[in-house]
Amino acid sequence: MSRRARERGWMRTIHPSGAHNAVTDVPGVRVGHAGLVASEGEAHTGVTVLDLPGRDRWRCRYFAGSAVVNGFGLMTGRDAVDSQGMITGPIVLTGTRSVGAVYDAVVARSLAEDREAVANDLPLPVVGECDDGYLSSPDLVCGPETVEAAFQALGSGPVDEGGVGAGAGMHLFGYKGGIGTASRLVSWDAGTCIVGVLLLTNFGRPEDLRLPWGLSAPPGPDADPRPGSCIGVVVTDAPLHPHQLQRVAARVGFGLARTGSIGRSGSGELALAVSTHSLDDSGCAPAPAGFVADRPLGRAPVMDLLYGATVDATEEAVWNALLAAQTREGPQGRRLVAFSDRHPDLAWAPEWVRG
Numbered sequence: 001m002s003r004r005a006r007e008r009g010w011m012r013t014i015h016p017s018g019a020h021n022a023v024t025d026v027p028g029v030r031v032g033h034a035g036l037v038a039s040e041g042e043a044h045t046g047v048t049v050l051d052l053p054g055r056d057r058w059r060c061r062y063f064a065g066s067a068v069v070n071g072f073g074l075m076t077g078r079d080a081v082d083s084q085g086m087i088t089g090p091i092v093l094t095g096t097r098s099v100g101a102v103y104d105a106v107v108a109r110s111l112a113e114d115r116e117a118v119a120n121d122l123p124l125p126v127v128g129e130c131d132d133g134y135l136s137s138p139d140l141v142c143g144p145e146t147v148e149a150a151f152q153a154l155g156s157g158p159v160d161e162g163g164v165g166a167g168a169g170m171h172l173f174g175y176k177g178g179i180g181t182a183s184r185l186v187s188w189d190a191g192t193c194i195v196g197v198l199l200l201t202n203f204g205r206p207e208d209l210r211l212p213w214g215l216s217a218p219p220g221p222d223a224d225p226r227p228g229s230c231i232g233v234v235v236t237d238a239p240l241h242p243h244q245l246q247r248v249a250a251r252v253g254f255g256l257a258r259t260g261s262i263g264r265s266g267s268g269e270l271a272l273a274v275s276t277h278s279l280d281d282s283g284c285a286p287a288p289a290g291f292v293a294d295r296p297l298g299r300a301p302v303m304d305l306l307y308g309a310t311v312d313a314t315e316e317a318v319w320n321a322l323l324a325a326q327t328r329e330g331p332q333g334r335r336l337v338a339f340s341d342r343h344p345d346l347a348w349a350p351e352w353v354r355g
Contacts, residue, residue, distance in 0.1 A: 003162070003340065008349060010316075010323070015309045017182065017313075018183040018194050018196070020159070021181075022159040022198075023159065024158075025183040026235045028053025029050065030156050031155070032154035033153055033166070034046055044132065045094070046094070046142065046168040048093040048094070048167070050235070051154050052091075052276060056117070061086045061088050064087035064242065064274045065081070065082060065085065066249050066270065067247075070268055073130070073231070073270050074127075075270045075272065076103055076128075077124035078126070081126065088123040089123045092128070092147070093128050095129060095130065095132040097141055102143075102147055103125055104144075110125070130201075130229040130268075133225075135168075150165060159181045164179055167200060167325075170202035170228070173205065173206055173220070173260065174220045174223050174224070175322060175342065176327060176337065176338045177321050177325055180318055180320040181196070181317050182317045183195060183197070184310075184313045186309045196235045196313065197235075197252070200230065200231040201317075201318055203256070203267050210259060215346070223337070229270070231272075232270070232271035233273075234249060234251075234272070235273075240273075246273070248310055249271040250271070252310065252314050255314020255317075255318070256269060259315055326338050
């Protein structure tokens with residue numbers, strides 16, 4: 001039985017999705033998860049890696065930009081991305097306490113893979129975090145073994161969602177949360193591109209939840225985790241410049257708001273957008289012809305189509321994370337119940353919606 005929002009009737013959209021309705025629909029993008037569990041029912045954390053196209057991952061450069069909805073969070077390398085307008089290397093997600101060890105492990109892996117490239121032009125790894133402390137343990141830290149396992153698990157096609165990888169200990173509106181993804185196809189006069197979104201959800205309180213179809217949110221669970229955060233990664237093969245990607249990244253916040261997020265003061269909503277459109281041989285600048293311009297196309301600028309696709313995919317990624325997550329117990333009797341377990345009658349859209 002599918003646990004995804006589209007199959008359960010939770011989503012209606014004007015943009016079709018890609019083959020897998022995942023960030024991996026963008027050609028060359030791969031995702032890998034690895035979890036770390038100290039002992040059954042005690043602690044949960046992990047690592048998720050999003051690998052960009054290119055055989056030489058430490059030499060390829062892609063235009064990128066970021067946005068902050070609320071800044072109580074951490075994404076290493078973000079200042080460099082916005083300053084240079086480019087990103088090199090994979091994007092890694094994990095729990096707050098593991099950022100330092102995961103960063104070190106990624107640097108060590110880069111040296112082992114391509115020492116010459118790293119020595120000549122040091123890449124600054126991007127590691128984003130959310131606080132999984134409600135189900136995790138303060139002394140449980142992901143290290144080289146977990147990072148290596150996530151890299152070894154990299155694959156294209158369908159992406160596991162919910163409490164997997166970095167999402168192992170995350171919550172969502174007081175329920176179990178974690179990883180969610182979705183994609184959209186966008187067409188204009190120059191062709192068709194794909195917009196893919198991957199989220200690490202860990203935000204919201206039960207009273208924030210805004211269900212689709214205008215239904216009232218049900219009574220929430222008893223769990224009371226801290227406000228948490230959300231890391232959003234948007235990847236597209238649309239030919240966009242860095243300033244346009246910053247604006248695309250900002251639309252992640254609109255998608256989160258559709259689901260009920262208010263960007264609570266103790267929550268960090270950070271987003272990164274990357275274009276995988278090829279740069280020239282120098283790896284530093286594209287040929288300007290063929291890049292999306294901020295000009296009208298019919299009634300709307302092309303960028304508006306990309307904004308709408310990003311908002312839609314972000315919203316659906318949140319619902320996918322919520323519906324895919326399974327009930328999990330942590331230390332000290334803490335428990336995050338799955339929305340589908342707590343409200344099975346609401347896990348599927350009403351017949352009048354699906355019909």
